[in-house]
Amino acid sequence: MTIALSQFDEVRLDRVSRDFGALNALRDVSLTIRRGEFIALLGPSGCGKSTTLNCIAGLLPVTGGAIWLDKSRVDTLRPEERGFGMVFQNYALFPHLNVRQNIGFGLKMRGRPRAEIDRKVDEALSLVRLQGQEHKLPGQLSGGQQQRVAIARAIVIEPPLVLMDEPLSNLDAKLRLEMRAEIRRIHNELGATTIYVTHDQDEALSLADRIVVLRDGAVRQVGSPKELYETPAHFDVADFMGFRN
Ligand code: ADP
Ligand code: MG
Numbered sequence: 001m002t003i004a005l006s007q008f009d010e011v012r013l014d015r016v017s018r019d020f021g022a023l024n025a026l027r028d029v030s031l032t033i034r035r036g037e038f039i040a041l042l043g044p045s046g047c048g049k050s051t052t053l054n055c056i057a058g059l060l061p062v063t064g065g066a067i068w069l070d071k072s073r074v075d076t077l078r079p080e081e082r083g084f085g086m087v088f089q090n091y092a093l094f095p096h097l098n099v100r101q102n103i104g105f106g107l108k109m110r111g112r113p114r115a116e117i118d119r120k121v122d123e124a125l126s127l128v129r130l131q132g133q134e135h136k137l138p139g140q141l142s143g144g145q146q147q148r149v150a151i152a153r154a155i156v157i158e159p160p161l162v163l164m165d166e167p168l169s170n171l172d173a174k175l176r177l178e179m180r181a182e183i184r185r186i187h188n189e190l191g192a193t194t195i196y197v198t199h200d201q202d203e204a205l206s207l208a209d210r211i212v213v214l215r216d217g218a219v220r221q222v223g224s225p226k227e228l229y230e231t232p233a234h235f236d237v238a239d240f241m242g243f244r245n
Contacts, residue, residue: 002119002120002122002123003120003123003124003127003155003156003158003190004158005155005158005159005160005190005191005192005193006083006158006159006160007035007160008035008069008070008160008193009034009035009070010032010033010034010035010068010069010070011032011033011056011067011068011069011160011161011193012030012031012032012033012067012068013029013030013031013032013052013056013065013066013067014030014065014066014067014068015028015029015030015064015065015066016028016029016030016052016055016062016064016065016066016067016075017029017062017063017064017065018048018051018055018060018061018062018063018064018217019063024217025048025051025217026048026051026052026055026062026217026218027216027217027218028064028065028218029048029052029065029214029217029218029219030065030219031212031219031222033161033193033195034193035193036191036192036193037193037194037209037210038184038187038193038194038196038207038208038209038210039194039195039196039208039209039210039211039212040196040197040198040203040204040207040208040210040211040212041053041195041196041197041198041212041214042198042199042200042201042204042211042212042213042214043199043213043214043215043220043240044199044215044240045199047214047215047216047217048214048216048217048218049165049197049198049199049214050165050197051217052197052214053163053165053195053197055067055075056084056161056163056195057079057082057084057086057163058074058075058077058078058079058081058082058084059079061075062075069082069160069161083157083159083160084159084160084161084162084163085153085154085155085157085159085161085162085163086154086163086164086165087147087150087151087154087162087163087164087165087167088150088165088167089165089166089167089169089170090170091138091146091147091149091150091170092150093138093146093149093150093153094138095137095138095139096137097137097138098134098135098136098137099125099130099133099134099135099136099137099138099141099149100121100125100134100135102138102149102153103121103124103125103149103152103153103156104117104118104120104121104156105153106153106156106157107120107121107156107157110157120156120158121134121152121156124152124153124155124156125152127152127155127186127189127190128148128149128151128152128182128186129148129182130145130148130149130152133145142175143170143171143172143175144171144175144178144179147167147168147170147171147179148179148182150167151167151183151186155186155190155192160193161193161194161195162187162192162193162194162195163194163195163197164183164194164195164196164197165197166197166198166199167179167183167196168180168183168198168203180203180206180207183196183207184207196208201240201241201242204225205225205228205229205241206225208225209224210222210223210224211223211224211225211228213228213237213240213241215236215240220233220234220236220237221233221234221237228241228243229241229243
């Protein structure tokens with residue numbers, strides 16, 4: 001494959017906190033993500049999922065703690081220095097650029113040679129199954145296709161870590177199921193490491209190798225779908241997961 005993601009052993013959050021004025025949006029969040037894992041950050045609205053992801057991406061400074069990529073401290077780096085791939089709920093595509101230009105934008109900004117950009121964009125297009133659509137503008141695509149462009153754009157820069165914030169919540173139910181499977185397929189084909197934010201228990205249970213349950217800015221439980229199902233650590237986890245009889 002042409003697209004080769006940067007390799008590392010683990011990403012580690014060490015007692016990360018983030019305050020907004022008097023609000024402690026994150027409180028001492030500690031977490032280790034290993035290479036190749038698909039991690040879901042799960043919890044109700046307002047529990048701190050997006051804040052966690054934005055702190056990892058560097059879009060939001062932490063107010064305490066540290067974030068490590070192996071032995072390098074990254075929470076002091078600018079987002080572009082971290083180079084993580086981001087996929088948002090609202091796609092955030094450039095409306096005036098076609099599919100090919102949207103996907104290649106990050107490589108162009110990095111000053112990569114034209115031939116390399118063409119090669120990598122071709123492979124990303126094929127990975128997300130958008131061949132034949134490359135000259136369309138985002139406005140001419142369906143929601144699912146737009147999200148495929150956003151995914152291609154995130155992975156074409158060969159990030160060590162792919163971060164997704166509720167990427168399917170603007171899609172209808174049928175597309176949501178289809179894209180859920182696509183996201184896991186792409187993760188597997190690339191050998192990516194993915195952190196996926198969702199408030200949807202079904203999504204987390206069906207997609208993730210491990211689920212991190214957040215509540216009020218703190219980690220409530222971390223485990224595989226099976227572990228959460230069989231041994232929820234707290235009543236509220238069981239309740240939120242819908243495991244209550
Ligand atoms: P989630 O993504 O789980 O829905 P967020 O991480 O967006 O939750 O928000 C966590 C908490 O931090 C919420 O109480 C939210 O209102 C607050 N918050 C998030 N961003 C800001 C901000 N820029 N300024 C003030 N408060 C914020
Ligand atoms: Mg959010």
